[in-house]
Amino acid sequence: MELTTHTAPHATIIRVQAARIDAPVALDFKEEMRTLTHAGKGRFILDLAQVEFIDSSGLGAVVAAMKQLRPHQSLELAELQPIVAKVFRLTRMDTVFTIHDSADIAGDENRE
Amino acid sequence: MKIASEESRRTLIELCLPALAIVTPDILRRLLRALDAEVGCDVLETVHMVLAEAVNNVVEHAYANRPNGAVAISVSRGRTALTIELRDWGAPMFGIPDGIAPDPSELAEGGYGWFLIRSLTSDVKYDRAGCCNRLVLSLPL
Numbered sequence: 001m002e003l004t005t006h007t008a009p010h011a012t013i014i015r016v017q018a019a020r021i022d023a024p025v026a027l028d029f030k031e032e033m034r035t036l037t038h039a040g041k042g043r044f045i046l047d048l049a050q051v052e053f054i055d056s057s058g059l060g061a062v063v064a065a066m067k068q069l070r071p072h073q074s075l076e077l078a079e080l081q082p083i084v085a086k087v088f089r090l091t092r093m094d095t096v097f098t099i100h101d102s103a104d105i106a107g108d109e110n111r112e
Numbered sequence: 113m114k115i116a117s118e119e120s121r122r123t124l125i126e127l128c129l130p131a132l133a134i135v136t137p138d139i140l141r142r143l144l145r146a147l148d149a150e151v152g153c154d155v156l157e158t159v160h161m162v163l164a165e166a167v168n169n170v171v172e173h174a175y176a177n178r179p180n181g182a183v184a185i186s187v188s189r190g191r192t193a194l195t196i197e198l199r200d201w202g203a204p205m206f207g208i209p210d211g212i213a214p215d216p217s218e219l220a221e222g223g224y225g226w227f228l229i230r231s232l233t234s235d236v237k238y239d240r241a242g243c244c245n246r247l248v249l250s251l252p253l
Binding site: 053095 | 161217221
């Protein structure tokens with residue numbers, strides 16, 4: 001699974017370059033997120049603009065990505081597409097994550 | 113046990129493919145393509161979410177990720193509901209899980225699958241005949 005990073009003024013934006021975060025790729029996603037977040041610091045925004053579909057395994061992997069952060073790191077989400085938004089809403093995980101409409105605008109805001 | 117049909121149903125697609133995680137997206141793609149002209153966008157999204165969880169369940173639990181199983185799926189349309197039937201020849205299920213969602217504050221990494229199935233369907237039935245598991249899911253149209 002391809003993840004690309006972009007340094008914004010007040011966050012590192014991680015863009016998921018895939019249409020699905022689901023059972024076949026969930027473990028990969030979690031491990032790649034671990035590598036990226038361990039190499040960086042501060043605030044991360046996961047840009048899900050390209051992700052059309054997430055299943056319960058993918059949701060678990062996003063939660064795992066947050067739990068494996070180090071102290072003084074945070075993970076926020078952006079650009080949830082309809083099915084992704086629905087999964088987060090139904091499971092009420094939208095109450096746990098800060099969710100933005102735009103990753104770029106969120107990355108320009110100072111939230112430290 | 114035969115599921116009583118209260119209305120005439122029309123079969124939209126039937127397929128049987130290997131129950132492997134890597135094949136699941138292809139199974140879903142084929143089913144969604146067949147349903148695209150038949151149901152609205154909202155129903156299609158729900159079918160996608162429910163079927164992904166149901167197929168994952170077959171792969172991970174009925175066959176416990178062993179690469180020797182198949183899953184047969186049929187989707188039929190009635191007047192008020194879409195019926196999805198999944199059959200596999202793996203380990204039996206001991207009842208249908210309640211599907212209670214984990215508390216969000218617990219940050220659970222799993223346990224959402226049956227909750228999503230239960231939330232998005234109007235009816236779930238399971239039976240086992242011989243060595244065949246059959247799960248029948250109804251989605252309101």
